[in-house]
Amino acid sequence: MTVQKVGVVGCGLMGHGIAQVAAQAGCQVTVLEADAGALEKGLGRINKSLGKLVQKEKISQADADKAFGHITGTGEVKDLADCDLVVEAIVENLDVKNALFKDLGALCKAETIFASNTSSFPVSEMGAASGRPERMVGLHFFNPVQLMKLVEVVRTPATSDEVFAEAKAFGEACGKVPVAASDTPGFVVNRLLVPYLAEAIRMVERGDSTPADVDAGMTLGCGYPMGPFTLLDYVGLDTTMFILEGWVEKYPNESLFEVPALLRQKVQEGKLGRKTGEGFFKWEGDKRA
């Protein structure tokens, strides 16, 4: 892997985890975050996560200190100019992502690889916005990044062989198993997972079941580690709604992509899940209350 300097944009649920695994892989990491409070919170989560890994004897205290020392926060996009790789993990909004990649395309050195952690949007559109489509790839990590073993490496028709190979090598260096995916809605996992989550909500809307019973069904009956409502809260109800809204706009005839009214209602009420302390369930930090 030639990637040494990594930029991560966004220090929320995903960005903090991506910054952490990149730093543990030995990269120098600069995290760009628009909200100073979110940056502080994200860095705090990294510190806590490294502490857990030390406590469980997965890594040494010296390795944790070294990884944390590799991470610098910033509020200025210019600080990403000399990165070998920039991984974007900001809000799931294609216009906002395109604007960021346009800025990065104008600013970064010619060799920089651009990657998006988007859950659902076409990576090729972000590549076009950057002005360097051959250097654009999807790197779709899973939540929580520190624990989930998969990364989908999304190749567009324009992605160069070299960029794809480098992105895959970076994923492996971060301790993940890379799976190649095409630039289709939701790639492999979310094309199956998000309609399943939406259908679970519709089941409750129809009055067929309750969140607790649906979750019990899928954990005890199918061996899933989390039922769909716990997972919805874990992922973020806003993010799930943005994914479905984006798909509805692009693929209006696909009935699987409809946005359940109950999901919209929860988001309007500010009940976004784990990150706001309440979604379908109540949360205390990272645990269900």
Ligand code: CAA
């Ligand atoms: N860093 C370090 N350690 C962590 C951690 C973190 N961020 N989060 C949890 N841990 C540790 C915990 O401390 C705990 O340690 P102990 O065993 O010593 O107590 C251990 O990991 C297990 O955690 P929990 O006890 O909290 O809970 P768990 O056994 O249920 O495991 C889980 C947690 C791995 C998240 C598991 O519940 C799981 O696999 N859930 C499903 C997650 C999933 O499906 N993710 C994909 C979401 S979809 C997506 O990401 C794509 C998208 O675009 C939306």
Ligand code: NAD
């Ligand atoms: P989040 O809301 O937790 O964090 C997003 C962060 O990006 C916020 O802290 C926000 O302040 C920051 N931000 C927004 N615009 C910015 C900009 N222009 N520049 C710098 N920072 C900016 O969201 P998240 O759950 O971490 O999701 C981030 C991305 O990862 C989304 O594309 C999402 O679809 C994808 N994703 C999410 C999950 C999940 O389970 N939550 C899993 C895989 C992929």
